Ligand SMILES: NC(=O)C1=CN([C@@H]2O[C@H](COP(=O)(O)OP(=O)(O)OC[C@H]3O[C@@H](n4cnc5c(N)ncnc54)[C@H](O)[C@@H]3O)[C@@H](O)[C@H]2O)C=CC1
């Protein structure tokens with residue numbers, strides 16, 4: 001005989017609570033809803049009323065001023081607040097975390113899984129992640145690290161949430177998460193800086209501003225697509241553009257003489273170090 005579960009006892013899908021409804025949370029929520037997650041399963045804690053209204057109006061998610069109300073009944077908690085407020089937010093939720101044993105997902109730069117676990121009173125499954133802003137278009141990439149308490153189902157759940165923002169890559173050694181933050185978390189800003197510089201240089205050569213902007217943006221888009229879609233290395237693609245004795249060679253030699261690679265290395269080192277500092281400064 002087949003046993004039937006009465007309708008009233010069918011469990012509703014486990015909901016996700018976002019603690020922090022700012023820029024990155026909004027991108028992740030947009031991705032989850034676009035990938036078919038029921039808005040009714042998404043709860044958001046956000047103290048700023050205007051952000052709460054916008055999230056509710058745009059995606060239909062339930063919003064709350066306080067974190068404690070948002071996490072009520074949620075199986076996964078996504079911490080999307082600034083690193084500087086993470087400890088205080090965790091202190092507020094530690095009691096509930098111990099009784100409800102959620103999967104804890106963090107997107108905060110620098111804050112380690114050990115810190116999150118300790119601030120929530122210990123023994124919890126924590127996935128530390130680092131997405132980036134192209135998540136807004138579903139074109140992001142996220143690095144993820146799981147602590148020892150995370151089981152296979154929770155790992156899949158965290159991967160599912162972040163894959164709605166784009167590609168995912170699991171990192172086995174958490175100390176490398178600061179390097180992920182420095183390369184891809186902050187990385188879109190480096191590309192925007194390059195775009196700014198290319199546009200300004202084009203304008204300095206006499207191009208109208210809107211033309212210079214379009215040339216820079218489409219060039220970066222096209223080059224990025226070639227990197228992803230061609231299967232070739234950046235070096236091979238660069239060399240194909242660089243005709244011997246041509247214009248590109250003149251530019252590349254100027255970049256190399258100016259220490260471009262070293263400068264990029266120093267910038268990414270500075271961002272990596274800053275990630276470690278954020279961990280210490282907020283402990
Ligand atoms: N912006 C970026 O490119 C990336 C940011 N991150 C990380 O994402 C996190 C959030 O960054 P953004 O979204 O850019 O910042 P944001 O400032 O837009 O969002 C943070 C939100 O948290 C809210 N908040 C503050 N205290 C709160 C509390 N007690 N309870 C609930 N919400 C609270 C704020 O009102 C704000 O709306 C940070 O930890 C950052 O390191 C990660 C990857 C990329």
Ligand SMILES: O=C(O)[C@@H]1CCC=N1
Pocket residue numbers: 109181185186
């Ligand atoms: O600048 C930051 O600290 C955050 C983390 C990665 C991108 N934005």
